[in-house]
Amino acid sequence: MGPGRRLLLLAAALLQLEACAGARSFQVDYTHNCFRKDGAPFRYVSGSVHYARILRPAWRDRLWKMYMSGLNAVQVYVPWNYHEPRPGVYDFSGDRDLGSFLDLTAELGLLVILRPGPYICAEWEMGGLPAWLLWKPDIVLRSSDPDYLQAVDSWLDVLLPRIKPRLYQNGGNIISIQVENEYGSYPTCDYDYLRHLLAAFRARLGPDVLLFTTDGNSAPELRCGTLQGLYATVDFGPGPNVTAAFAPQRLYEPKGPLVNSEYYTGWLDYWGEPHASSSPAQVAQGLQDMLQLGANVNMYMFQGGTNFGYWSGADYKGQYKPVTTSYDYDAPLSEAGDPTEKLFAIRTVISKQGEVLELLDVLCPSGPIRSRFPLTFEAMKQAHGFVLYRTRLPRDVWDPAPLSSPPNSICDRAYVLLDGEYQGKLERDGQTTLNLTGQAGATLDLLVENMGRINFGVNTSDFKGLLRNLSLDSILLSDWLIYPLDVDAAVARGWPLPTPQAEGSRAMLRPALYTGTFQTPGIAWDTFVKFPGWSKGQLWINGFNLGRYWPAWGPQQTLFVPGSLLRASAPNNITLLELEGAPSRPFLLFLDRPLLNRTASPGAGAKLLTP
Secondary structure: OOHHHHHHHHHHHHHHHHHHHHOOOEEEEOOOOEEEEOOEEEOOEEEEEOHHHOOHHHHHHHHHHHHHOOOOEEEEEOOHHHHOOEOOEOOOOHHHOHHHHHHHHHHOOOEEEEEOOOOOOOOEHHHHOOHHHHHOOOOOOOOOOHHHHHHHHHHHHHHHHHHHHHEHHHOOOEEEEEOOOOHHHOOOOOHHHHHHHHHHHHHHHOOOOEEEEEEEOOHHHHHHHOOOOOEEEEEEOOOOOHHHHHHHHHHHOOOOOOEEEEEEOOOOOEOOOOOOOOOHHHHHHHHHHHHHOOOEEEEEEEEOOEOOOOOEOEEEOOOEEEEOOEOOOOOOEOOOOOEOHHHHHHHHHHHOOOEHHHHHHHHOOOOOEEEOOOOEOHHHOOOOOEEEEEEEOOOOEEEEEEEEOOOOOEEOEEEEEEOOEEEEEEEOOOOOEEEEEEOOOOEEEEEEEOOOOOOOOOOOOOOOEEOOOOEEOOEEOOOEEEEEEOHHHHHHOOOOOOOOOOOOOOOOOOOEEEEEEEOOOOOOOOEEEEOOOOOOEEEEEOOEEEEEEOOOOOOOOEEEEOHHHOOOOOOEEEEEEEOOOOOOOOEEEEEOOOOOOOOOOOOOOOEEOEO
């Protein structure tokens, strides 16, 4: 093959790579009961925040605190009456600048679940519907009344073109859109109205965006609130049995992801009644139970805010009950945006979901690269660190079958997981075959570590990653999602979050991130850190990458910690990426001298860390 032919093939491969890298999708996987983002299983942990209840200068602060609490998405209402105060008069400026708010969520790395109504409830004046609709006295709201639908369509003609470029499929961060809101709780029960809305959203947003409904978790509410073509989700607060709470959703969506679109972290207040409150422990326990089921959860509210001006609504439950100006909601972030005890309880629950596979959106915010066959680090312009290669088993494997790599094709060490369970490792100049069993479609992950490029020898062109195709029982594996991981950037942003961890927790036998804090009263001196019971990984202190630890292999047992990295007057943050297996009681020891050729026993001075 001539050099010109090789250049043409290389150019074609690069063009194919660029096209694949741009392919984005967010879909329901009815077979595996999950969402799939860019083809990979995905679960969101979200929180509701209302830009209309927060002044614009505080938007970044609230969203940043949500991100730092471990959320990967926010749920956002769009109040129609906030933007169209009079018929045909629109306001998207200043505090009403929806586009800038959505752009800020994208900048901070948060996905968006958008709820544009047209009715939103939200304890907002008239549920977000403009009061000028009532200028026609006989109008039937939230129905197929032609006058109402004409006003709705005119509004959607203005709103949805602003949304479409920000859809995930179009390169933005909006992964799903709710149509109407809790319609099953409204007595009209007009299916023609829902069909009209479905057609209106599809016509303006295209066929690919995920549209959904939300209703209370009872059969009557779901009966009138759901429609074929709209994925049905439910809402409910803390309770003793989350499996039973999700049962009504399963009546209407027997397959697909479990979704609680409004998990109530608190409640609203009415004038003349006591301030509503709920137990942080109970709210945290409910969240933990749902996450253990694999459910997707949106916390309503994560921060409530304020009903400025005349925007507070009212309920009618046998009597008229106006809502207070404060919409604090006893939420994890207070009305003023301050952290509460509830936030710390929730953050602890979220932080337990600290496995690498659960953090792909954080570690690879640009999303995966699709490729028929594996690509090297260099082909993806990834210099150091880690890349996750993901594919699916092509068939059922009931008897152990070899996952094999050709000689010198693993550079340098691959940690193998099947549906999230650690299977073992493949390595350069070491084990190149691993036996697996699993069902067709099971997710196969290889987390590949660059252990350092050759600096002396015959060949210094030391490419990293999966250099050649892998096979399962002699069948070549293909159709990969490849995630270049930027762990350093995630740690620099403060993720994961330090939280307390109870002693005696189980050992984690797969790649996971652990965090903790320690203090150095007085002067911060140089020190050395030891890793009792840890296997192999990377250590960061205060966002600085101190390097690789590998006490299980040795001889080096400690890493040097320069005193200049430490803070004497504030807690110091520790992050470990443990690759092979953490101890059941994870802690570190800080010593006054290095251990370069021996192992020391655990003793005083230990500091607990948490996955």
